[in-house]
Amino acid sequence: MDVNNLIKTWKDIYSSTNINEDWRYNFFKLIESSSKLAEIDQKNNCIFVTVNATFEKHIINDNFYSFLADSTKRKLGENYKLKIITEQEYEEIKEIEEKQEKIEIEIKSDSLNKRFTFDTFIVSDKNVLLYKAAMAIALSNDSSNLNWNPFFLHGKSGLGKTHILHSIGNEIKKNFPEKRIKYAEAKDFGDIVMRAFESDDINKNIQNIFNEYAKYDCLLIDDVQFIQSRKKTKEVFFNIFNFFINNNKQIVVTSDQDPKELKDFEERFITRFKGGLTVRIYPPDQKTTEEILKLKIRKNEKLDINKFTNESIKWIANNFGENVRFLEGALNRLILYVINSKNDEKINVNFISEVFEDLDIEEKSSFDSIINLVAKKYGINQKDILSKSRKKDIIIARNIAIFLTREILHYSLNDIGRKFNKDHSTIMYAINKIDKNLNENEEFKEVIDDLKLKL
Structure with a gap:
């Protein structure tokens, strides 16, 4: 309702009051000079009338409230209540309502990023288990069938944990459109809880948070480590977490640490986190x-x-x-x-x-670091790798060092030849030999992958 309509409505209300003739002059003078209709709240059947000062509020409430309340009901309906407050009190009420509205909006939004799907997640050999588990969860209509609840995914920042979370949510929505999915960053969840604790009605707002989250069928919580030092947030989260587990609703949690390394979480959390399936996400090769x-x-x-x-x-x-x-x-x-x-x-x-x-990029690996790592791996001297020795173990180590120099440092064949004092054809033979072994021998492939990770 615009300002002009508010003014007209309020004038209609106070002008039609059945007030004693002796009081009418002072009544109208006070009402017209100090009060205004700030809002008609149709949702809660309430009208807010504001005055400039507390003493004016007391005068009107003590002497004229019943007359104005009766007139309000005649004009707007029996269900409407009249509240006469100061402008400052009204602003405080609106601020609380805005906070509450923001809380509800944040909780009700699923927050899923449609760009992150399983199709766009490139799977390295070490992350196959993770990928298959995440996909199985997304394709299951009942979390109790898998017994992977919660699904706890941990690993360093930037490896794709958030991508997997959104992929699970988007895949569930695609296969089971009726299901309600909620993605939330743990830090944002903590901020919502904090605002609830700062509100006038803490118990009501905390219960509202629980009720809103309880409506979802799947909860995806990202970076749970950010709430481990927030006592009140943890308590609210634990109640929601338990509700999901006890009602066979899937919950997926990510962290930059293994559950047992989350030192600021009490044992009851760690036990819950480890009660389903815990999987590490590895850096890509x-x-x-x-x-x-x-x-x-x-x-x-x-x-x-x-x-x-x-x-x-x-x-x-x-x-x-x-x-x-x-x-x-x-x-x-x-x-x-x-x-x-x-x-x-x-x-x-x-x-x-x-x-x-x-x-000023520092080369992560150098030629010397490759020689040193391979020598340690095979228990030989670094000089042996660069020598002309034809011992079998030294040849294997030398070929691996040549392969890694090409693969990691991207040296040309001629440059590698100069480093190892070998001709072009010998370098090519060494690289092809390692390539062949990688395709035929899974254990050998694991050795090379492990060396790459260390470099």
Whole structure:
């Protein structure tokens, strides 16, 4: 209702009061000079009339309230209540209502990001179990059938935990449209709880939070470690958590730590967290990082995957592949340079190096670190790897070192030959030998992957 209608409505109300003739002059003088109709709350059948000062509120409430209340009911209906308060009190009421409304809006929104799906999650060999478990949960109509409740996913930041959470939610919505899904960052959940504890009616608002969350069929909580030092938030979360478990409603939780490492969570939390399925998400290997990078390049209209050389892809993946966020940051910088560059040729290592030259990137691995790591792995001297020895174990170690120098540092065959004092054909033979073993021997592949991770 606009201001003019509010003024007219209030005038109609106070003008039609059955007030004693002796009081009418003072009554109208007081009402017209100090009061106004601030709001007609049709949801709660209440009208708010504000006055400038507390003493005016007391005068009206003590002497004229019953007359105004009767007139309000005649004009608006029997269910309407009249509240006469100061402007400051009205502002405080509205502030509380806004907080409550914000709480309800945040809880009622599913907050799912439709960009994150299982189709866009590239799976490395070490994350196959994680992927299959997440997919099974998303395809199950009843969490009790799997007995993987809660599903606790942990790993370092930027490895794809949030992607998996949204993928689970989006897949459930696709297969079971009637189900209600809720994604929430633990920190945001904590902020909602904090606002409830700061409100005038704490018990009511905490109960509202519980009731709203209880309506969902699946709860996805991201980065639970952020609430481990917030005592009140943990208590509210524990009640919601238990409700989901006890009612066979799926709950998925992520953390940057294994449950047993969450020191500020009481034992009852740790027991609950470990009561379902706990899975670690591993960093992507070099090959997977390259595939992730290629996918992101293909999806970006400002970049042409056909202009990237294999070496440039390997260079970016090697230097920024520690986690997906670093990779995305590198791509954003590259896009800026590509847009402003007149170079329409291939995006090679030289171009990439110029793009990132001011970042002072420290090469994660060096030739010496590769030789040192391989020598330790096989219990031989570093000098043996660079020698002409034909002992079987030294040849194996040397071939692996050659392969890793090519794979990790992207040296040319000639450069590798100079490092190992070998000719071009010998270097090619060593690399092909390792490639063949990788395809035929799973245990050997695990050894190489482990060495790559350490580099």
